[in-house]
Amino acid sequence: MRRAYFKFSWIAAALLAPQLLIVFVFFYWPSAQALYWAFTLEQPWGGGNTWVGFDNFRQVLSDPYYWSSVRVSVIYALATTVLAMSMALILAMFVDRQLAGYKAYRVAIIWPYAVAAPAVGLAFQFVxxxxxxLFSYINTIAPGWWDLSKYPWQAVTAIVIAGAWKQVAYSFIFFLAALQSIPRSLTEAAAMDGARPLRRMMDLQLPLLTPTFFFLLVINITDSFTDSFGIVDTLTGGGPFRATDLMVYKIYADGFRGFDYSGAAAQSIILMLLVMALTFVQFRYIERRVHYT
Amino acid sequence: MTFKLSITAFALMAAATAAHAEKTKFEYWYGLTGDLGAVVAETCSRFNASQADYEAVCVGQDGYDKAVQNTIAAFRAGKHPSLLQSFDAGTADLMLSGEFYPVTKLMADIGVTVDWADYFPGIANYYSSKSGEFFSMPWNSSTPVYYFNKDHFAKAGITEAPITWEGLEQALVALKDSGQACGLAYAPSSWIDLEQFSMVHNVPVASNNNGYDGLDTELLFNTTLHVKHMENMQRWLADGVAMMRTQAAGKTARDSFVEGECSVFFSSIADHNTVHTLTPTFAWDVQIIPTYEGVERTNSVVGGASLWVLSGKTEAEYKGAAAYLAFLATKEEQQFLLENSGYIPVTKSTYDALLAEGFYAKEPYINRDIAMKSLTWTEPTDLTRGIRLGGMIQIRAEWLAEVEAAFAGQKTMKEALDTAVSRGNEQLARFAKTYAGKSFP
Known part of the structure; x- marks a missing residue:
């Protein structure tokens, strides 16, 4: 690989400074604060804190309910990512093939991404x-079969579907852009060689999509870990009996609602490490299969 | 340049002084939302119109918990309001932080006379220190009751709304026998099923007199009558005399009641006004929360919220806040709140005056003062002053999650309550460690 070297320049540094300052003030400083709180017991109204070392982490990690929260977060992240990306890919393929009405459809499908998570949760309440x-119709046939307040798997399914619905739009835009950047000549050549749409998809489009696919995988998984809060809050409130108590929701419940800033800070650090580890794994093992053109 | 700047600065200063001379502004952040939030906003404009010295800037914060969260964030940045409307569960941290101006002291310092003895003991004890000094100003106060459908009761041959749990069970069985599919619309609530239940039965929720006497407190509710009560609720649900009615299960208890689907539901007296506005098509009434037979009933305690004066504000702002609090405490303003919500009077003199005027003999207020009966049943005992626990919000959440698990058949009620207690105790231990060496004033 070719490497470029630049000489240090004060002008470049000065031009970069405002951006770096913003990054520092809004990202590194709060993260450092959270890291500090994670090792103390912080009084919410100020007034000091006590250094407790790894106690907060020990307490969180020795809690069996915390581990079930980690488990359900992983399930949620994987399920929403798979569901959202496969739906997005299928829809993008349809649009790319310019099926009837695709223009209206292309605009409409971008909208869900602009809807705030709590609003998504509320909308799915009606479902x-x-x-x-809508699901109450099932209950008119089989009374009591569908009950989010009773059956954990149903509650998890509900937040996965709501979460995936929100994510579809984002992945769709990228998939469509990637599909449209595939040179027409390639597709036409394949068609002339007798490859039908399905074959062209398998042998031509999907391999060329892998960089986009990989990018979306990383973004979607990260997003499902950190951006699921609004949906859970409005749709299930973490229930029934903690079944949908995702890690990020637990951080909110303990930290903001319960004023346990230190416990929430420790959980944030754990969540951050988990997301970093997952991203590392993806880059290490999945990126190998990605072909950049 | 410098000259221009200083002119601008001078102009700004002049403007500020002019505004200052007009009215002293102070901020008030409140948690009530919807119709009740509108009532708060209305009291602010009434206050601002009533005098020329101060201006209350009232900002709704979309819920009690958000009001406290936002105030903490603002406080840490030094931009907090003078007044905060806070609910009971949010105040343990505030009490220990000492970052508030006790209203008794504020009123004395400013020179506003308040007859503190006029407040109902069930309310006063909840909001005051051991020495009887009020931390915060009681305002929107309530206590739980149960609402019942009089038509359903008459059809089932029930002549009087029972005040014992045994009696209520008989009534629910009679309702079922009369063909009523849903008797009690049940939604587990730690405020009613645990906290107020323990108050009226004079049993502890936690050691140290429910946390008043120290921070080394442990929960005790898995050892009291509360266990039997929750087992009964479980049995009622299994027998079909009670039905689970929560938002997550599809319909709230109040909606089920108002639509005439269910005959009974438990809630705060604050709902009295709401139920009335929803205009049910049947006759209905309220009754105090029941006790078990053979138990001597004690008082229930106040719910709702109170107004806290926060530290770090100017003398002028404190004067404004004091004027606003004094304004809220007048009979006219209490009555304004009562007429526009389901809340109850906080002072004896206001209550007596309202009784004398026949306020509670008119619709829609008839029998609403049954809440007063519950609240003043006895003088508060060491166990019925209230509850003072750190991490109360998590303790309530643990209780609810565990009780729901028991109702879903995942564990027995006793196991559920044992787990809730041991997890709650971890919260209390954390809280005690966070405030090591301190105690509730």
């Missing part, structure tokens, strides 16, 4: 509510 939602 999943056992008493008044």
């Amino acid at each position: 999943f509510n056992p008493g008044a939602g």
Whole structure:
């Protein structure tokens, strides 16, 4: 690989400074603060704190409910990512093939990404509510079968679907852009060689999509870990009996609602490490299969 | 340049002084939302119109918990309001931080006379220190009751709304026998099922007199009558005399009641006004929360919220805050709140005056003062002054999650409550460690 070297320049540094300052003030400083709090017991109204070393981490990690929260977060992240990306890919393929009405459709499908997570949760309340939602029709046939307040798997399914619905739009834009950047000549050549749409998809488009695919995988997984809060809060509130108590929701519940700043800070650090580890694994093992053109 | 700047600065200063001469502004952040939030905003404009010295800038914070969260964040940045409306569960940290101006002291320092003895003991004890000094100003106060459908009761041949749990069970069985599919619309609530239940039965929620006497407190509710009560609720649900009615399960208890689907539900007296506005098509009434037979009933305690004066504000702002608090405490303003919500009077004199005027003999207020009966049943005992626990919000959440697990058949009720207690105790230990060496004033 070719490497470029630049000489240090004060002008470049000065031009970079405002951006770096913003990054520092809004990212590194709060992270450092959280890291500090994670090793103390912080009084919410100020007034000092006590250094407790690794106690906060020990307490969190020895809690069996915390591990079930980690488990459900991983399930949620994987399930929403798979669901959202496969839906996005299928929809992008349709649009790319310019099926009837694709122009209206292309605009409409971008909208969900602009909807705030709590609003998504609320909208899906109308779908999943056992008493008044669309799913309540199931209950008229089999009374009591659909009940988010009773069955953990149903609650998890509900937040996965709501979460995936929100993510589809983002992945869709990238998939579509990537599909459209595939040179037409390639597709036409393949078509002339007798490859039908499905074959062209398998042998031509998907391999050329791998960089986009990889990028979206990393972004989607990270997003599902950190951006699921609004959906959980409005749709299930972490219930029934903690079944949808995702890590990021637990951080909110303990830190903001319960004023346990230190415990929440420790959980944030753990979440950050987990997301970093997952991203590392993806770069280490999955990126190998990606072909950049 | 410098000259221009100094002119601008001077102009700004002049403007500020002019504004200052007009009215002293102070901020008030409140948690009530919806119709009740509108009532708060209304009291602010009434206050601002009533005098020329101060201006209350009232900002709704979309919920009690958010009001406290936002105030903490603002406080740490030094931009907090003078007044905060806070709910009970949010105040243990505030009490220990000492970052507030006790209202008794504030009123004395400013020179506003308040007859503190006029407050109902069930309310006063909840919001005051051991020495009887009020931390915060009681305002929107409530206590739980149960609402019942009089038509359903008449059809089932129940002539009087029972005040014992045994009696209520008989009534629910009679309702079921009369063809009523849903008797009690049940939604587990730690405020009612645990906290107020323990108050009226004079049993402890936690050691150290429910946390008043120290921070080394442990929860005790897995050893009291509360266990039997929750087992009964479980049995009622299994027998079909009670039905789970929560938002997550599809419909809230209040909606089920108002629509006439269920005959009984438990809630705060604050809902009295709401139920009335939803205009049910049947006759309904309220009754005090029941006790078990053979137990001597004690008082229930106040719920709702109170107004805290925070530290670090100017003398002028404190004067404004004091004026606003004094304004809220007047009979007219209490009555304004009562007429526009389901809350109850906080002072004896206001209550007596309202009784004398026949306020509670008119619709829609008839029988709403049954809450007063519950609140003043006895003088508060060491166990019925209230609850003072750190991490109360998490303790409530642990209780709810465990109780729900028991209702779903994942564990027995006793196991669930044992787990809730041991997890709650971890919260209390953390809290005690965070405030090592301190105690509730």
